[in-house]
Amino acid sequence: MGMIQSRQDQLAARIAGQVPPLGLADARADALDRLAVTGLPGKRDEYWRYTDPMILNEPAARKAAVFDASDETPIFGAIDRLKLVFVDGIFDASASDPLDLAGVQIDRLAECQGSDHWAGAFYGVLEKAGQTPVNRPFAGLNSAFAREGVLIRVTGKATKPVSLIYIHKSDSSDVMLHHCIKIERGAEMTLLESGLAGARFNAVLEVELCEGARFHHIRAQGRNHDRHEVTHLFARLAAKALFKSFTLTANGALTRNEAVIDIRGDDAVAYVAGAAVGDGKFHHDDTVFVTHDALRCESRQVFKKVLKNGAVGVFQGKILVKSGAQKTDGYQISQALLLDGDSQFLAKPELEIYADDVKCSHGSTSGAIDETALFYLRSRGVPVSQAQALLVLAFLAESIAEIEDQAIAEDIRSRLEGWLARHDH
């Protein structure tokens, strides 16, 4: 009872004085009602066992120094893309491209009232569905209060990626963004997300894939040290849909990425992958929940973490196969490379299967760098730091391989190479 009460208290303190935006009032009211029941997560919640949510619960964002990443060229810089820029969570039209792309309708959440917009019946629906069987209160909080985000409806094959670029200028910005994407039958798009959104960042991305739709998502989080970030990705797949999401995470005081994938149509495919690197007092948490509720679907979770100097990596991954979901092919791997004795990897892989004709596997490992391979490389003349970087990249390669677009994959790889070069001792 005491614990329940404290969750409600935390919620009350967190939202005191905040008023939900006017648009999409029903969805926001519904989210608030749900929140009132659950409150905010507590340390003792099973789902938050490895990651302390307290800083995310606090009423205001902790200050986060603006990070200077100018020693690197901007990520995705060489990719032809439609750029949409958010500065401390506010859309910056002057820095953005016109919201104009063939086969793609793009609107701002801030300008959507709901009643006469496709997103009126869409906003918050997948988020709400994703609250069972596990509560995700920060996603509900986001649905209630987020003012900004993009609403993207794709009816054709987008000719270039839509790129959301986040810029952090204020050291105390508390940012919420909520993006909705609906990909109509047979349509296709790629979404890129990059940059530092704010001192604290709460993001929700809802993606609906209609029959035969294809969605590629590549996200880069980092490299700032002070950020506290919680993201939720909710996806629902109809028959023959293809969904692929990859996240690169570098450093950051706290990053919790939840992905909730609901496979509803037959012969659909969903891949979620991540590569995380942490050097210092950083904490990354990937929490994934994939539900198979259709025939002959495939899902893959491939998560790799490289940790040193006290960095902590968490992976909670679940595959739930419902009773009718025969011929499911589910795969899950989470691995950590611990570059020293101070770092830690906590993993909780889970399978829950109610169908009898399925193929599901999961594995989780953590270990140090392979000394034999290191010596082999050095014996061929490769200096020790370069040899180590080569082995670390080789370790991460399996997750990067989940990215279909070669140019984007190469960009991600070169970021990791840069990170390793900066952290090679």
Place this chain on the structure above:
Amino acid sequence: MLSINNLHVKLGDEDKQILNGVDLKIGAGEVHAIMGPNGSGKSTLSYVLAGRDGYVVTDGSATLVGADLLAMAPEVRAAAGLFLAFQYPVEIPGVGNMTFLRTALNAQRKARGEPEVSAGDFLKLVRDKAKRLQIDADMLKRPVNVGFSGGEKKRNEILQMAVLEPKMCILDETDSGLDVDAMKLVAEGVNSLRNAGRSFLVITHYQRLLDHIAPDVVHIMATGRIIKTGGPDLALEVESNGYADLLSEAY
């Protein structure tokens, strides 16, 4: 070229002496063979020369063209011209064979103050050398040694040697696991690299390899020492009589 004097080596983490005073001198352009019973310390000698962790040199020295080998990091030894073809080549998942070779070659060239080899020139170089060893394009693309058969791994070692062009080549049982044809290929690979400035130390259990790679000198190693040195005939003697006589002679 290589000069080993009174080398004593024990294991780093336990009190086990493995090499008990190895003496060995290999002149430029010479080919020496070492034979010896299992566990006599042949691989240990090759690892210590290449700089692997886990061994402690308790006495003696080893120099390569006059420079103190034992004071150098493994990569420095490689750049100085030392190469070890491993008894058990290592698999490296996720690192492509080509990337591996190019990284190694360019790292060595950089260490020696030479310009890097361009991607195009490198490709030509490797293709040419690989063809002679009948290593196909697929093997070059795959991760280093991953899924290679025993014989393919050994051929891959010789390919690395051919690309890196070291001065002092140590081959640790490169012949074991090779079929008759592959053995000939490897021997041809070695023979084509033989020249006045390059030396070889060939560790083997079988005379068969030495039929193809004619050694100048043959050494017998037992319990961590060279107990006998002779000409090519010594290998034939081992082949027909085993080590028993040699061992009893030595003690």
